[in-house]
Amino acid sequence: DVKVTQSSRYLVKRTGEKVFLECVQDMDHENMFWYRQDPGLGLRLIYFSYDVKMKEKGDIPEGYSVSREKKERFSLILESASTNQTSMYLCASSLPNRDSAFFGQGTRLTVV
Amino acid sequence: DQQVKQNSPSLSVQEGRISILNCDYTNSMFDYFLWYKKYPAEGPTFLISISSIKDKNEDGRFTVFLNKSAKHLSLHIVPSQPGDSAVYFCAAISGGGADGLTFGKGTHLIIQP
Numbered sequence: 001d002v003k004v005t006q007s008s009r010y011l012v013k014r015t016g017e018k019v020f021l022e023c024v025q026d027m028d029h030e031n032m033f034w035y036r037q038d039p040g041l042g043l044r045l046i047y048f049s050y051d052v053k054m055k056e057k058g059d060i061p062e063g064y065s066v067s068r069e070k071k072e073r074f075s076l077i078l079e080s081a082s083t084n085q086t087s088m089y090l091c092a093s094s095l096p097n098r099d100s101a102f103f104g105q106g107t108r109l110t111v112v
Numbered sequence: 113d114q115q116v117k118q119n120s121p122s123l124s125v126q127e128g129r130i131s132i133l134n135c136d137y138t139n140s141m142f143d144y145f146l147w148y149k150k151y152p153a154e155g156p157t158f159l160i161s162i163s164s165i166k167d168k169n170e171d172g173r174f175t176v177f178l179n180k181s182a183k184h185l186s187l188h189i190v191p192s193q194p195g196d197s198a199v200y201f202c203a204a205i206s207g208g209g210a211d212g213l214t215f216g217k218g219t220h221l222i223i224q225p
Binding site for chain 1: 214
């Protein structure tokens with residue numbers, strides 16, 4: 001069965017902390033994505049990667065960076081967390097064609 | 113500017129009736145469209161998709177219609193069931209999807225008993 005796993009369901013961090021959100025997929029997918037979901041704004045793409053060590057900015061990359069050292073793992077990094085980064089973060093992966101993307105269960109991050 | 117629009121933030125439908133969720137897009141390069149369903153505190157799950165070369169795709173109670181000339185698609189759920197209560201996101205892809213899906217803001221469907 002298809003699986004995208006995010007390391008945490010809920011996180012609470014302090015302003016200024018460095019935050020790592022981890023995502024692992026077991027489907028050997030080339031493409032991986034990080035989105036954030038906010039009420040009234042839908043899902044917005046932060047960063048994506050189409051291969052190991054490759055990364056591309058999405059629509060809202062400011063304040064974030066990513067790392068993809070292995071094909072199955074895509075990490076989202078908040079260098080210095082701020083309260084406006086409180087959100088639901090969703091990782092997804094897909095094959096490089098028109099298949100649907102598969103999502104993880106999400107990480108609810110609260111920055112205080 | 114929003115390329116995928118879901119103009120109804122919420123929709124309330126009686127159980128057993130038809131639910132129709134609408135989506136409009138502006139980017140003529142989109143060639144594949146998807147609907148996702150999302151429950152609170154969970155990730156979105158894929159529901160149904162349609163290629164731009166088709167105008168209809170059916171899967172059980174779910175049917176998606178695409179009107180390319182109007183840049184409009186709709187998701188029909190018949191009959192609506194209580195478990196269908198969720199947020200539905202319309203999404204679009206161009207050129208294989210390697211640069212991600214473009215999502216609408218979502219429509220919260222509420223099925224009334």
